[in-house]
Amino acid sequence: MKRGLLISILYLGLISITFSQDLEYHKLYSLTDGMTAEQIMKIMYHNKYSLFAKDITFKGEVIYIDSPTFQRKRKYKKSRIILGKDGFSYKELTVITYPTEVKGLAVLVWSYISPQKDQQVWLWLPSLKKVRKISASQDDDSFMGSDFTVEEVSTRRFEDETYRLIGEKVFSGYEFDYMKKTIFKGRRCYVIEAKPKKKNWYYAKRIVWIDKEIGGNIYEEYFDKKGRLFKKIFRYWKLIDVNGKKYPTQIALEVKDLRTNHKTIILMEDIKYDQNIKEEYFTVKTLMRQRW
Numbered sequence: 001m002k003r004g005l006l007i008s009i010l011y012l013g014l015i016s017i018t019f020s021q022d023l024e025y026h027k028l029y030s031l032t033d034g035m036t037a038e039q040i041m042k043i044m045y046h047n048k049y050s051l052f053a054k055d056i057t058f059k060g061e062v063i064y065i066d067s068p069t070f071q072r073k074r075k076y077k078k079s080r081i082i083l084g085k086d087g088f089s090y091k092e093l094t095v096i097t098y099p100t101e102v103k104g105l106a107v108l109v110w111s112y113i114s115p116q117k118d119q120q121v122w123l124w125l126p127s128l129k130k131v132r133k134i135s136a137s138q139d140d141d142s143f144m145g146s147d148f149t150v151e152e153v154s155t156r157r158f159e160d161e162t163y164r165l166i167g168e169k170v171f172s173g174y175e176f177d178y179m180k181k182t183i184f185k186g187r188r189c190y191v192i193e194a195k196p197k198k199k200n201w202y203y204a205k206r207i208v209w210i211d212k213e214i215g216g217n218i219y220e221e222y223f224d225k226k227g228r229l230f231k232k233i234f235r236y237w238k239l240i241d242v243n244g245k246k247y248p249t250q251i252a253l254e255v256k257d258l259r260t261n262h263k264t265i266i267l268m269e270d271i272k273y274d275q276n277i278k279e280e281y282f283t284v285k286t287l288m289r290q291r292w
Helices: 003-009 037-048 150-155 284-289
Strands: 055-067 070-085 088-098 106-112 120-125 130-134 161-170 174-176 181-183 188-196 205-211 217-223 229-242 245-257 262-273
Touching: 037 161, 037 188, 037 205, 106 284, 120 284, 130 284, 174 229, 229 262
Parallel strands: none
Antiparallel strands: 055 070, 055 262, 070 088, 088 106, 106 120, 120 130, 161 188, 174 181, 188 205, 205 217, 217 229, 229 245, 245 262
16 A cells, blocks of 8 residues: 555545644634634634534545546544643544455544644554554645645645735625535634645635635635635534533535646545543554454
8 A cells, every 4th residue: 555545545424633832722702893814714614623522423535536427435434522621732543444455444633732843643553453653644644645734634734824804794605516505604704814824835825715604614715826726615514402402513524626627625524522432442452452
């Protein structure tokens, strides 16, 4: 198996990266009028990575659409405990369940509160019955060979960009091709311009639409140094009721690369929060003992 695939697997789904010290773990935040671009984006990242919850489990599917007649799929399941203590942000376990040639491949991630401290990542190779400690790939690498980058799916943090509030606008709706319906038409949104702090990065700026009710980034447009639009990303959010609390949750993503006319879809289902998962589950020993 190629090293790129092995490394990319650790970014499946919604990997949580802590972005700020001033929002509390396990607490919900809402957008309100008069907020700055920075305040809006901090709450968006808090919601995007589910830092309001105790834990989360879900099943996911990545669909690669190279042409109208050719699709490829990968499936996985994920468990994450959100800690916010003892220096840890979260611990997470991801397992590939399909296709057969990579089934059983599992990744354990320990992520820390300090953005200066690197994640620890262990990879379980069922064919070799071995655990290997690995390092993360570059953020601008392709996510599992898809049209998403690793950063777009999982690793981008609040501190990675500068922000400017363009204003409030009504979203015209997104034609979600996979579900064959228009989503979020007429929703009130904050529109923010975000520019990367990294020099010579793969995009010069992106325009982000933040739904005011959900507090999620529902739509993004990516521009190169010449001001050309080259990528669009849509994120389908829903509010899931958990014991009377409304948890903002991503249930689907779609990216369109305008340069290649390819697109990739990520779907999440069977999403469960606050199941009282034990921290002891997220250990190297667990990784080795499980039979996927």
